[in-house]
Amino acid sequence: MSNTDVSADNEVIERSADEPGAFALLFDRHAPAIYRYAAQRLGEGSAEDVMSETFLVAFEKRAAYDLAIVDARPWLFGIATRLMHKHVRLEARAWKGMVADLAAQLSPDMIEQAGARLDAARLTRRLASALRGLPASDRDTLLLYAWGDLDYAGIARALDVPIGTVRSRLNRARRILRTAAGTNDPELEKEHGRVDAAAQHA
The missing domain is CATH 1.10.1740.10 (RNA polymerase sigma factor, region 2, helix turn helix motif)
Structure with missing residues (x-):
């Protein structure tokens, strides 16, 4: 072939x-x-x-x-x-060596703001701990989004959940990471997600 x-x-x-x-x-x-x-x-x-x-x-x-x-x-x-x-x-x-990059992908302003108050090692430890503490379902959703490069519809299919569940899991995970970094400002809770793609059909 x-x-x-x-x-x-x-x-x-x-x-x-x-x-x-x-x-x-x-x-x-x-x-x-x-x-x-x-x-x-x-x-x-x-x-x-x-x-x-x-x-x-x-x-x-x-x-x-x-x-x-x-x-x-x-x-x-x-x-x-x-x-x-x-x-x-x-x-x-x-x-351990990837969480700062992950946070930067999910919330581009997080690292810059946290960097003004935390050294890189402390920030990494906080973010790693926060990531480890996420429920497995939230963590899977977060990492499929950041590292799998799937849109919300794709994540929903991957995990067999509704798109609304994907949205709520991602928002919750972002809030937890922001809190760990000390940048949990409600004004910064914006959608950083890629645009949802409609499910493709033949």
Whole structure:
């Protein structure tokens, strides 16, 4: 099969029912993004395993995929996220060097404001502690948004929850991170999210 195949994800999955080898195209398209997401959450040491297992699970469950949904990324990120729940301790260690960057993505003004009062090491410790203390569902939502680069609709599909739940989880997580950084100003509680994309249909 050509690497230049332009079939949509749902078409590839449908075709793989009769041509299992066609599923390799889905791997070629999305494995790098799944690897980056896993590496940010767990570190590079475990990212390869999570990426491989994600596509193994996806292949085994492909018959249950909703073929009305064109983009398979939310489905794949959802599988990867559930697999990563087995690596909680490893994940907490990996966050230490990444939380300031994460906070900057979610609330661009947070780091600048907190930096005026906190040294970088203290800020990182506070944010890491806040992130570790989030409910798993809020943390998954937050990291799918920041590191999975999914819009609200994509996160909703990945986690099988309503879009309103995604919004409330993200707002709550942002507030917690702001409080940890000492920048919990109600005037700064604005939407920094990317525009929701409507669910794609064939």
